[in-house]
Amino acid sequence: MNHDSLSDKEQQELLEKYDPEAGTRKLSGIIGWIAFIGLLAFSLFQLYTAIFGVFTAQIQRTIHLGFALTLIFLLFPANRKKKKNHRLQIAWYDGLLALLSIGVGLYWPLFFEKLVMSVGRLSTLDFIVGILAILLVLEATRRAVGLPITIIAVVFLLYGYLGPYMPGFLSHRGLTSERLVQTMFFTTEGILGTPLAVSSTFIFLFLLFGAFLVRTGVGQYFNDLAVTIAGRSIGGPAKVAIFSSALQGTISGSSVANVVTSGSFTIPMMKKLGYKREFAGAVEAAASTGGQLMPPIMGAAAFLMVEFIGNGITYWEIAKAAAIPALLYFAGIWIMTHFEAKRIGLRGLTKEEMPNRKEVLKRLYLLTPIVAVIVLLMSGVIVTHAALYAILIAIIVGFLNKETRMGPKEFILALVEGARSALGVAAATAAAGIIVGIVTKTGLGLKLANGLIDLAGGYLIPTLMLTMVAAIVLGMGSPTTANYVITSTIAAPAIILLGVPDISAHLFVFYFGIIADITPPVALAAFAAAGVAGGEPLRTGINSAKLAIAAFIIPYIFVLSPQLLMVDTTWKELLWVIVTALSGMIAIGASIIGFWMRKLLNVERAIALIVGLLLIYPEGISDVIGIIAFVGLLTLQLFFKNNSKIKKLEA
Template identity: 80%
Template sequence: MDDDKEKVKYLTEEEQQKLLEKYDPEAGTRKLKGMLGYIAFIGLLAFSLFQLYTAIFGVFTAQIQRTIHLGFALSLIFLLFPANRKKRQKGKFQIAWYDIVLAVLSIGVGAYWPLFFEDLVMNVGRLGTLDFTVGLLAILLVLEATRRAVGIPITTIAVLFILYGLFGQYMPGFLSHRGLTFERMVQTMFFSTEGILGTPLAISSTFIFLFLLFGSFLIRTGVGQYFNDLSTAIAGRRVGGPAKVAIFSSALQGTISGSSVANVVTSGAFTIPMMKNLGYKKEFAGAVEASASTGGQLMPPIMGAAAFLMVEFIGNGITYWDIAKAATIPAILYFTGIWIMTHFEAKRLGLRGLTKEEMPSKREVIGKVYLLIPIVAIILLLMSNITVTHAALYSILISIVVGFINKDVRMKFMDIIYALVDGARTALAVAAATASAGIIVGIVTKTGLGLKLANGLIDLAGGYLIPTLMLTMVAALVLGMGSPTTANYVITSTIAAPAIILLGVPDLSAHLFVFYFGIIADITPPVALAAFAAAGVSGGDPLKTGIQSSKLAIAAFIIPYIFVLSPQMLMIDSTWMEVVWVVFTAMTGMIAIGAGVIGYWVRGMHWIERITAIIIGLLLIYPETITDIIGLTSFAILLALQYFKKQGNKNLPTILDNGHNIERID
């Protein structure tokens, strides 16, 4: 069948961890032992208990809540994340004396607001020498912690914004501003709620932490493996089954995962070897998993925790449920697009589904459907009038009950403790990223850069919407490279979204537009972290995997334009009939585009047919009555031509070659 075909070889947990550490900075933590190991363990546990306490009994004053959250995160990052991740000794990272010093300084920074709250409030705007020193130290610690736990890209962006804030008077044209003094910079960054202690960290210290904790408890219930089994039971027997299992499983994993790379490695360790064994090329197998796993960040209800930030950034009375509801149809279309293309690729290659022997027991899969109760519960709770905080708390309790019911894992007291520790560990990088994102937001607010860039983009696009969208797309793709979901959204929504909003686009459409392209940066070369991680699992070429991923995720490059031009897709001020029609035409268009990209529909397609199919798909996706009519008519004609040509080939007599029958291949 293919040179890539080989016996299925699943990655061990150790191999998965190595891949995560290579491509996901959040996974590269030290394995501390002895006294420091106990200190880190207790610190992580205390972090979770603090967050649970404030969730149950109410949060403290903004500055106190956020600095304690920040102090926990920074000190633990310096203990757990090495300055140089490449240096190892005997399987664990070596801790340096300066890491301990930085951890202690971080505790001091975290305690400063709680200890001197009244004095700081009374002296607002006036910084003493100690205040200035602590504030400057906080900025430096945040930048270094972000570099260690999140990566260089977002740290570099934050540093550039600080430099812009300080030396803006030397910038050319519309970018010029008066420039901030060092004192004003420090005051904004740490002694106001417009910088490090701004909205991003506020969301991290409340909603995001609890949902990451929920994900940690959910994993302890055994739901991760169940996602794979359920996906295999539903899609495994279909044409090219393992690829469809990967799509379905990644969509489910995305409901709880906050990382594209983690999704790729955990789900891909199961699905990619199966795809290779079936006959998919290494790069295609990796691309299916990478594009599907990245799409998991677009899947409600969690959406990489960005949905909670979106509520605060958009305002205007919008609720979390409004965002989750609006994101549902685009997410379905995204996964449908990948599903369609993998189906056509499987048909083109003549790939089978899994055999009955390779399938899990349906009785066992159905018998464990109760593992989905926490996910269903959190969706229902978020739909109700209950607060997001209480929805997360109740869902955590439900997860514990479900974990106790599942006889395969049977959650015990220490499992609860480990879940609390793992949840806090997951939150460290998010806290650092949101703190750095706060620096960026603070500079944008103080200098008016957001509006300046928005006007600059519009002027460059000649004041037209489509060119502005294209320029904004490029900006979001560049800004989103190498950044985690939450920081990614903060950056793109602050810098890129205002340009679209100025042209009259609804706020929600504009924010989802930049959110989509920021996320797709994970599979867009040259960075493409999710694609590179998938290539690490498949053994394929990373760059080719990234290119294939971008092709499979073509829906993500088209769908945002649809919901900007036609907000009905987001169920904004629309009837159900309008929503159904937009979804129908968009889905039909995705079939045509998928066939054109892969080169197979009912039969193999000539290059002219492929180009025609893509044009038809774009006509159907564009929300206009005339384009829908032309697109549907052309779709029917091309489908009929494909069908009749295939039937004609079937009726042709077989060709004899040296007395042997040779079947006609479409």
């Protein structure tokens, strides 16, 4: 593969290798048209219910599930490793599974009154349909999302059934097969639970919004704008990658997809400038993964957070709380790439390599839909309406330029692509509903929370560390959505029991679930970046984890001090928190890279790390000590800036 540039075909191959949701069939003929019309109908159904009001919970969610399952069996092959010509048409059993999925999706709408009046008593047909629903969800999840989350869901089902045989505190009365099926498909506590509810409303609309943004050319504009802003600075292409990937997070809910799309543009630029392959890939992987942490649209899991926290919390409150941590995350990567560029003496882009600034700024209006989302959420507009208005604004913005003007064909294609991007999320949330249902029925959540606290000796920091490990392990190979549902159900309660605010606990597990994508040994985003850069995957993963050091530190800080989340703080206090935290990131970045104004001595690196931690932690005494030490370190840098003085000092 030529790593100087990536063709569309090479990008797609990388996506399919590292992102299960990208491995769809290329259908043609009648089956291709059926899948196309199915995707279009899926989007039209979601738009109809968003505009005119959703149906009763069971009807809305089963129709959503039926669409997703049917389309997954048509579009995703049972075995992704088969030769490509085997993926052009569907097998007979895929057609059968698709037909069964239609039946499952229509069961609640057709027999709603009977099922409601039965008060939990299942007929033989109900039981068969319930079993089918569980099996279809598991197989669809395996195909569209991957094996890890499917295995976890199966383990939880077995736990629910085999409760009396479980050891110690894990033991429970057990659920009969009828009770298990009833919970999973005939209540709103299992497959049709909160995760799928959010998928069938908020998440779908924002994925559709992302599809319309892509059609208006916003993705490419992010790259052009990033180059215009950061391209001329030291190590410019690396900073372009950070800036553009932060923006790309608003239209992509996948770290891998973000890496491959924006990385195919930024990684070759970084390599050309002189960055090593592994470092160039790591910058893109760390920045792309952070796209899901970036408000106002933070990936599907953030919408689930609204429902899981409850207590009247709004999406805007979550986005606002996540703003400073996200700023520090990207600032940390920016600072470290700057120091690395200075360390190895890299330049920025030349004037000839830069896009025309005036032309780029003329297209600034393309950001209007994203600004509109922020304003709408701030003004208290409900999330579904904010998404609808944003889609409408994206369409209007597209009309302002002949190149991005959407005709009927482009409009339909945007609807189809939006539905396609929602399939994996729907499957993941349905599987996550299985897990939540078992946790609720067996009381496992409280048992695990108490067990986690006991294992940590009742102390907060050890509990946080164990929770971090659990979130990262569960996140390896699992989508953020499913990972968040699991960790927020079985791990976040442990932190909350120790007196931590709900939003801090949920953002804690959310962060570590996301950065699993760049944490070795299974770092899918980093491995995808290594594929683009032609670097060694594990080394790229290690570098990306180092660059994302802020993501390993900041969650502990906002748990210990919620000021970082703008909880119970004034604007003056907030400004001080931002200034000290950014100063802390400078010190930590210098420590990790080993360079500031000049190469750092080992003792200086150690001191800089401690100073950085003191400054990030928003507390009066630590800030004062940190500022004094920071000024001292900076003075030392300036005084011993000359290399000959350093050599004498080392001697």
